[in-house]
Amino acid sequence: MFLNVIFSVFVVCLVTRVWTGYAYYHHRGKEPPTFPYWIPVLGHGASLLHNGSRFLAVTFKSHGTTTPFFVKTGSFKTLILSDPIHIRRILRDNNDISAEKHLYRLYETMLGSPADAVAFYQKDKSLPKQEQTTAFLHSEVFKQKLFGPALIPISERFLSTFRQNVLTTYIIGTVTMKGWMDIPDLYDFMEHLMTRTLMETICGTMILEGYPGFVTDFWAVVERFEGFIKGVPRIFMPGAYLARGRLLRHFRQWGRRVKKHHEIRNSKAMIDPDWDHIVGSSLLQEREKALSQMPLNEDARASEMLGMTLAANGNVVPTTFWCIFEALLDPKLRDDLSGVIKQHYNPDTKGYDITQLSSAPHMQSMHAEATRLRNAATFSRFVETESVTLDDRYSVLKDTTVLVMAHHLGLRTESWEEARPGTTEKPLDVFWAQRFLVSENTGDKTKEKFTTSRLGACLLPFGGGSHKCPGRHFAKNIGIAAMAILLDEYEIELQNPESARGATPKVEDMAFGVVKPTRKVAARIRMRDT
Numbered sequence: 001m002f003l004n005v006i007f008s009v010f011v012v013c014l015v016t017r018v019w020t021g022y023a024y025y026h027h028r029g030k031e032p033p034t035f036p037y038w039i040p041v042l043g044h045g046a047s048l049l050h051n052g053s054r055f056l057a058v059t060f061k062s063h064g065t066t067t068p069f070f071v072k073t074g075s076f077k078t079l080i081l082s083d084p085i086h087i088r089r090i091l092r093d094n095n096d097i098s099a100e101k102h103l104y105r106l107y108e109t110m111l112g113s114p115a116d117a118v119a120f121y122q123k124d125k126s127l128p129k130q131e132q133t134t135a136f137l138h139s140e141v142f143k144q145k146l147f148g149p150a151l152i153p154i155s156e157r158f159l160s161t162f163r164q165n166v167l168t169t170y171i172i173g174t175v176t177m178k179g180w181m182d183i184p185d186l187y188d189f190m191e192h193l194m195t196r197t198l199m200e201t202i203c204g205t206m207i208l209e210g211y212p213g214f215v216t217d218f219w220a221v222v223e224r225f226e227g228f229i230k231g232v233p234r235i236f237m238p239g240a241y242l243a244r245g246r247l248l249r250h251f252r253q254w255g256r257r258v259k260k261h262h263e264i265r266n267s268k269a270m271i272d273p274d275w276d277h278i279v280g281s282s283l284l285q286e287r288e289k290a291l292s293q294m295p296l297n298e299d300a301r302a303s304e305m306l307g308m309t310l311a312a313n314g315n316v317v318p319t320t321f322w323c324i325f326e327a328l329l330d331p332k333l334r335d336d337l338s339g340v341i342k343q344h345y346n347p348d349t350k351g352y353d354i355t356q357l358s359s360a361p362h363m364q365s366m367h368a369e370a371t372r373l374r375n376a377a378t379f380s381r382f383v384e385t386e387s388v389t390l391d392d393r394y395s396v397l398k399d400t401t402v403l404v405m406a407h408h409l410g411l412r413t414e415s416w417e418e419a420r421p422g423t424t425e426k427p428l429d430v431f432w433a434q435r436f437l438v439s440e441n442t443g444d445k446t447k448e449k450f451t452t453s454r455l456g457a458c459l460l461p462f463g464g465g466s467h468k469c470p471g472r473h474f475a476k477n478i479g480i481a482a483m484a485i486l487l488d489e490y491e492i493e494l495q496n497p498e499s500a501r502g503a504t505p506k507v508e509d510m511a512f513g514v515v516k517p518t519r520k521v522a523a524r525i526r527m528r529d530t
Ligand code: HEM
Pocket: 001, 002, 003, 004, 005, 099, 138, 139, 140, 142, 311, 312, 313, 315, 316, 319, 371, 375, 377, 378, 379, 380, 460, 461, 462, 463, 464, 465, 466, 467, 468, 469, 470, 471, 472, 474, 475
């Protein structure tokens, strides 16, 4: 599943030794790989707790060309690609490149999986694709349950749960349900609302029962992502280890209750296949079925749940925050979006048509821009055959790990200008909600249309090929549903827009990780008069 993302981080963390080198791999077997020269990157030495994300981003920027280059730790090398032609090649679905080989040991480091579960994943990977239960659990089930008609009920569930959760927060915050409620930290406010809503939508409301610290613990673990993957000992980050321990314990207990309910309620056909407050969404129900056929004990299942929580929340929460934040910074943009949202509100049902709203060009462009500019999305691939040809100059040899930092491609002006000149009317390092809109003539009218055509390898925040993020349509619906509720049903204002503007981080200084504001952004919220 999201293992690829995790593995990418793992690789980055491992490779933060202080050397980069250009890889002149001569094609057609003429010469063995050589490294004509090495560039020591002074001042960015690797250490147990050092910031691998920043190191890699700085190295990437200082490298400055699309020539592939290695980052190396001891004998472990990772090839960093940034040429769109090379990236297209590695995303092609052939047997010569894989996305998950060797990944499963990361379950051990990051998610705390038992060693025998990891051994099972690895063994399962060698079976023919259609027999691999692991591939189903980590990838296929998401494609089945978050695409096409299956996407509608889960998106609607997210929308109604989010509306309820915002209202509850507002009622608790104001008591009277009138007037402004202060939000001292808008990111924290969104993080709690979004994670809570996502967990209830995917897993049912029971998942959070008896554990008020769930959201705080979960993000405390995510914050220490790099440390876990590097194997930083408990003594250096006790809080994160304790938080992970509490989460895993909770998932184990929750798993027992779910199992029991499945046994009792299945026999009486009492479970709604779309969503049930105890056993969750259709996605989770299918995953439980798959898990019950696998030789995984409750510790392994708890780690699976932590993995799924990470996949579902890791990028969605920050992306949605940035959608709201940018709308609040720009009153004209907020009004334009509110106008579109209102068109999809049905006063009879008192609800929004999420499918229609998510197809509205302005909403799609807004979400695509937040995903491009405010995500540090990195993904990796592995070379399985003797060599893979990237172009007429470069080949990559067997067992090489290849890494792509998608957000850096999203900032490369030359590639964007070549692919679709209109998209760079405003610089790529600024937020421009209309970047993906084009005018289209339909008879006597001109309409705006959302498109990402011809952008290919310039725009890969969701990765590509058969492992492309299966949650991408759901992620868009989530972001747009949150905008609908917060911008249309409430008034939200930033307390100090100028100061808030200064809290925007530079995503090009990151290789991976959660893109958060650089300081607290205060806001206030009140319910709109109807
Ligand atoms: C803005 C939100 C999101 C972003 C930017 C994002 C990004 C990514 C990226 C870059 C990958 C690796 C793709 C590759 O290797 O080519 C990925 C994989 C994955 N994502 Fe997402 N993701 C998001 C939301 C979600 C959501 C909401 C879910 C599920 C609820 C999800 C589930 C997965 C899974 C299961 C995979 C692994 C697919 C496979 O290996 O076949 N993602 N995501």
